[in-house]
Amino acid sequence: QPFRIAAIPADGIGQEVTAAGQKVLDAVAKNSDGAFAFEWTEFPWGSDYYAEHGVMMADDGLDQLRDFDAIYFGAVGWPSVPDHISLWGLRLAICQGFDQWANVRPVHFLPGITSPLRKADDTKLEWIVVRENSEGEYAGLGGRNLGARGHGGEVAVQSSLFTEVGCERIIRFAFDIARTRDRRKLSSVTKSNAQQYGMVLWDDVFKRVAKDYPDVETESVLVDAMAAKFVLKPEELSVVVASNLNADILSDLGSALAGSLGLASSANYNPERRFPSMFEPVHGSAPDIAGQGISNPIGAIASAGLMLEHFGLTAEAENLARAIRATTAAGVLPRDLGGSATTDEVTDAVIEFLKIG
Ligand code: NAI
Ligand code: MG
Secondary structure, eight states, X not given: OOEEEEEEEESTHHHHHHHHHHHHHHHHHHHTTTSOOEEEEEOOOSHHHHHHHSSSSOTTHHHHHTTSSXXXXXXXXXXXXXXXXXXXXXXXXXXXXXXXXXXXXXXXOOTTOOOTTOSSTTOOOEEEEEEEOSSEEEEEEEESOOSOEETTEEOXXXXXXXXXXXXXHHHHXXXXXXXXXXXXXXXXXXXXXXXXXXXXXXXHHHHHHHTTOTXXXXXXXXXHHHHHHHHHOGGGOSEEEEOHHHHHHHHHHHHHHHTOGGGOEEEEEXXXXXXXXXXXXXXXOOTTTTTSSOOOOHHHHHHHHHHHHHTTOHHHHHHHHHHHHHHHHTTOOBGGGTOOBOHHHHHHHHHHHHHOO
């Protein structure tokens, strides 16, 4: 029984990097000598599909995806479609439709990569950013043209939604991860001094849930202070949990600090496993370099590694992580990391290093 994966490459370099990840997973399956296999089904959704059909995905798209073991996603967004339409029409539609409320974004140094943070070779950066992925600032609540006129112009309202259940489940999820790490520490991020309702609720839930995890060190940090801490005290962090918007911003900062946005992987989990989870690089469609074959596939390949873990293929996931480290250590680096390797060259190097276990 193969693992059935729905591939949605979507736009720009999403196409290139998902092809790379698929090639790597097929090599992982080949190396298993038939112990397991992956069956891919590709969906043509995205901004080109929108140009033809007026929608980002098929109307029954969620039904088509429902029975897959996982979704492997590229990136969505292209200058021809307003970004809020492409994002809500595809990526957020899947995240929300399948209640993928936990977004996990690991951030770590790879050998052979210079980071703005790496002052010495022994500087450590090993974080997991846990993002609330179903409500908060991206709840989609609000409206335009409300009839009210403020200062003589249009008024728009964009509200955040925080529920006790939503806060508690993501905070527990993050504590459970923190508990498995060498450094058992969880940092909770809000802006509860300025946003006095939802974020104070979050803080209250965090304090209450923390009592169930006496073995995990905790701290609550305001998001602006946390941005500074990411840069100035990277070694003091382990797992960071934050609301939808705050974690979105912090994880881009984190991946840039690790060397490049092109390195960052992520998983959108439906932890109850009622629906498929979705694995994707953190970066977008990068129209500035799309189609040139120079995009960095490591974020997408590492996301495929998170999918291996999700399937219970732990040894294979570890071997893939090792092959990625071996690739960067050998100096096979794409342009965003200061090298000159193409997407294919990086991908093929990872596949070679998979075999040298
Ligand atoms: P972006 O992540 O596409 O690009 C930002 C910068 O990083 C660009 O200079 C790009 O060349 C570089 N970059 C990103 N990934 C790279 C990789 N793998 N290898 C080498 N360089 C890489 O973000 P941007 O430019 O803000 O957005 C472009 C489009 O992507 C927009 O339509 C946006 O809405 C969409 N987007 C989609 C996301 C998703 O599908 N999850 C996430 C972020 C943006
Ligand atoms: Mg982002």
